[in-house]
Amino acid sequence: MLTSSRQRALLATLALAAGRLVSIDALARGVWGETPPAHIRGSLQTYVMRLRRLCGEDVVVTEPEGYRLVVDPSRVDALRFLRALDQAAATSDPAQRRALLTAALATWGGTPLEGVGSPALAAEWEPLLTERHLFAVEQRIDLDTGLVPDARLVAELTDLVAQHPLRESLWERLVRALARSGRRAEALARYAGLRALLADELGVEPGEDLRR
Template sequence: MTGNAVGTGVPLIGVLGSLTVSVRGRPVVPTASRLRTMLAVLALAAGEPVPIGRLAAAVWGDDPPQDVRRTTQVYVARLRRLLGAELIRTVPAGYALMVEPDNVDARLFVRLVDAAARATEPDTERALLVAALALWRGDPFQDARSAWLDRVEAPRLVDRRLAALERRIELDLADPSPALVAELQGLTARYPLRERFWAS
């Protein structure tokens, strides 16, 4: 993740693995699982409005509280106390976490992969893919799980990770190494249906 927010009040947020949040260099991860889920959903939008309905679907699924709007307000108030009141803005459509996309690892990952796809030099493309893949620390949303995240967001991110990994391996095959062979063996065992790993 980029470090341009280190030492400022802008949080650095990681969702590609367990949830990590750092404000002014201090970890401030919520302890309550539903708060972690709400923060993950807000972070994925990175400055864009998130409707209350989407937050409710992610946090409570098919068992919402009786007063969704009021309960959401209570949860947002708790996040504001944790992160800083100015970082979560109330907007007509719902709420927005006021961070730059590059301060959220999932958004930075997507930007780097998109930049790699536009690169005209193989070395540049590979460097961007390596930087993007290095952001992953495990399965996304490990401790901020919800049926909505598992169904909507996690598969999209995992598919993009595997596609980026496949492309990085294609580039590495120009000069294969024993480490690459071992990596491919592990990947074909873990993802037997990904034909491009077998083709490599």
């Protein structure tokens, strides 16, 4: 078990590269951020040695310019998730895409890299993973339309806009789902609430699609 946050950060930095070389500089950023130690290589060697004791001597390979984790990308949650989304995007069959998106989203575990202990790694990966997750959710909701009761979609979208109040594409889907289910007054009230929120927070009007 990795009890040290820097040990977890080292493993995560290597794992997200999954079999590819990670340079000394990249590892230093992942482990120490903007305040690396005076002797980076020596400190990294110490952490790599401890990691090998836990994971196996052959798991971390030393290269002239850095280190490489010998692991199949499918064993890294974040990479497996992204690969599943790419597979879904590549298929032209709506039913198959919906099934692939549903399966991929079922693996989502919450805040990316939570508990890893690397602000630098989180800053690099969390926005990417969160955006891909939300886009996939929106695509799956679109594919659910007509197959899943609108009331269920409204409940899901209500939770999502509470978590991401400035994401207009979620609000657009919520307004549409409310209108389809006969709740036009509530749909207009939701739109009015968003319009006020955007004006207060960003000083802008809702986008053209949402206004229409």
